[in-house]
Amino acid sequence: MEVKNKLYKNQGIHVITALFTVEQGITKVLLVKRTNEPFAGYWVLTGGALYNNEDLYPGALREIEEKSGIKNINITEFKTFGKVDRSPVMRMVAVCFFGVLDSKRVNVLRKTKTTSNANWFALDEIPSLGFDHEEILAEALKELQKKIVNSNILKALYPDTVTIPELQKVYEAILNKQFDRRNFRKRMLNLNILDDTGKSEQFDGNKPAKLYRFKKKIEDKEVM
Amino acid sequence: MEVKNKLYKNQGIHVITALFTVEQGITKVLLVKRTNEPFAGYWVLTGGALYNNEDLYPGALREIEEKSGIKNINITEFKTFGKVDRSPVMRMVAVCFFGVLDSKRVNVLRKTKTTSNANWFALDEIPSLGFDHEEILAEALKELQKKIVNSNILKALYPDTVTIPELQKVYEAILNKQFDRRNFRKRMLNLNILDDTGKSEQFDGNKPAKLYRFKKKIEDKEVM
DNA sequence: ACAAAAGTGTTTTCGATACACCCATGT
DNA sequence: ACATGGGTGTATCGAAAACACTTTTGT
Numbered sequence: 001m002e003v004k005n006k007l008y009k010n011q012g013i014h015v016i017t018a019l020f021t022v023e024q025g026i027t028k029v030l031l032v033k034r035t036n037e038p039f040a041g042y043w044v045l046t047g048g049a050l051y052n053n054e055d056l057y058p059g060a061l062r063e064i065e066e067k068s069g070i071k072n073i074n075i076t077e078f079k080t081f082g083k084v085d086r087s088p089v090m091r092m093v094a095v096c097f098f099g100v101l102d103s104k105r106v107n108v109l110r111k112t113k114t115t116s117n118a119n120w121f122a123l124d125e126i127p128s129l130g131f132d133h134e135e136i137l138a139e140a141l142k143e144l145q146k147k148i149v150n151s152n153i154l155k156a157l158y159p160d161t162v163t164i165p166e167l168q169k170v171y172e173a174i175l176n177k178q179f180d181r182r183n184f185r186k187r188m189l190n191l192n193i194l195d196d197t198g199k200s201e202q203f204d205g206n207k208p209a210k211l212y213r214f215k216k217k218i219e220d221k222e223v224m
Numbered sequence: 225m226e227v228k229n230k231l232y233k234n235q236g237i238h239v240i241t242a243l244f245t246v247e248q249g250i251t252k253v254l255l256v257k258r259t260n261e262p263f264a265g266y267w268v269l270t271g272g273a274l275y276n277n278e279d280l281y282p283g284a285l286r287e288i289e290e291k292s293g294i295k296n297i298n299i300t301e302f303k304t305f306g307k308v309d310r311s312p313v314m315r316m317v318a319v320c321f322f323g324v325l326d327s328k329r330v331n332v333l334r335k336t337k338t339t340s341n342a343n344w345f346a347l348d349e350i351p352s353l354g355f356d357h358e359e360i361l362a363e364a365l366k367e368l369q370k371k372i373v374n375s376n377i378l379k380a381l382y383p384d385t386v387t388i389p390e391l392q393k394v395y396e397a398i399l400n401k402q403f404d405r406r407n408f409r410k411r412m413l414n415l416n417i418l419d420d421t422g423k424s425e426q427f428d429g430n431k432p433a434k435l436y437r438f439k440k441k442i443e444d445k446e447v448m
Numbered sequence: 449a450c451a452a453a454a455g456t457g458t459t460t461t462c463g464a465t466a467c468a469c470c471c472a473t474g475t
Numbered sequence: 476a477c478a479t480g481g482g483t484g485t486a487t488c489g490a491a492a493a494c495a496c497t498t499t500t501g502t
Contacts, residue, residue: 163454164454164455165453165454181453181454181455182455182456182457185454185455185456201454204453204454205452205453206451206452206453206454207452207453207454207455208453208454209453209454209455210454210455
């Protein structure tokens with residue numbers, strides 16, 4: 001259908017993702033530098049306009065790949081942003097996602113058709129972002145912090161095996177908080193999201209840590 | 225900006241809300257009957273197309289009022305639905321909300337410019353819905369059930385005062401579960417979302433229940 | 449043997465559950 | 476007085492927090 005009514009005409013949909021990683025205890029987010037107006041020269045989260053022939057989730061993945069080369073990841077939708085003036089060009093609503101991945105396992109493209117640079121930024125070194133991406137990033141981080149408990153989204157960081165001390169470092173980086181080693185272990189095992197592989201780490205210089213594997217399915221806990 | 229690229233042309237945004245109420249222990253949702261195509265004659269949730277000059281939340285409220293006459297309510301965004309074919313007319317993405325209100329306090333319009341009827345339906349008596357509204361309703365209910373714990377969204381049902389037995393009936397209806405009277409009280413008071421008014425109910429035939437008031441602000445609990 | 453990092457165990461505390469009793473009202 | 480529904484209290488259980496010791500490796 002061709003839209004004629006001015007009230008609805010020329011609306012568009014952004015799909016935007018905040019991609020997080022943890023490097024040496026530091027939580028970082030992927031930003032790309034725009035070459036096109038609006039906000040040419042600004043850093044932004046990966047994302048762009050949704051196509052008519054794709055669903056939201058695949059659209060968000062396509063935009064991530066186009067802007068960074070990253071593919072085969074899992075993302076989670078968390079909120080839609082739609083202030084009237086969030087894009088200076090036309091009315092755009094932004095369906096937003098977040099994801100976690102291992103920066104060492106992906107090769108980030110520096111330049112693409114619409115970006116001149118890409119980099120992982122520590123959360124306390126975020127430059128001024130284009131559009132409303134600062135607000136989106138702040139909320140994405142909050143959602144990640146909420147979801148990390150009781151979820152297996154960290155499976156993305158450790159697709160095959162993981163040790164509990166490794167996990168603890170990531171939790172501490174993302175939640176920005178320290179945990180007691182012994183209690184952390186108990187909590188992780190009680191969450192029932194890990195399977196014991198029976199094997200242990202090797203070549204570590206110290207006592208080898210046990211290797212676990214994220215379960216494929218995890219049950220939602222009862223709320224009350 | 226005028227969109228010319230076919231890939232993005234003619235996209236639109238729905239703002240859709242599932243409005244819940246509880247009547248005599250039964251959870252119900254407000255549905256309206258469409259008069260226009262597509263899905264003329266079908267029952268749907270309140271909602272419609274977002275205008276260019278309004279933000280998402282106000283847009284959702286406007287649609288609620290237009291389709292039902294209900295105003296001055298609180299709603300919560302929970303998810304955006306965007307399957308390519310969710311609307312047979314054109315590409316529409318649906319930003320979805322849920323809300324709770326007291327059906328006795330509102331006057332629901334039976335007919336509007338685009339609806340021929342409106343009614344509260346018990347959850348086990350939902351007719352076949354237009355668009356993807358059955359899916360939206362199912363997820364809205366789940367979100368309501370999650371959010372009802374640790375939130376003051378029930379303030380909408382009891383804007384001034386509430387008794388704990390009243391609250392319990394609503395929780396039981398929405399969560400579809402029974403609670404121990406004494407433990408339920410303790411849990412509600414521990415949530416720290418209620419203020420004691422010092423007063424008591426009157427004219428009830430039995431021992432008067434204490435009156436509480438929902439706090440305005442409630443703090444988010446730490447996740448870990 | 450020693451340092452470094454990992455695994456296991458115990459005590460305590462606090463919140464959730466199970467359960468019993470008392471109170472205020474209208475009839 | 477009694478039936479109805481509401482408020483208060485206690486004992487118990489289980490999860491989470493605080494805290495100490497043992498184990499495995501490399502040097």
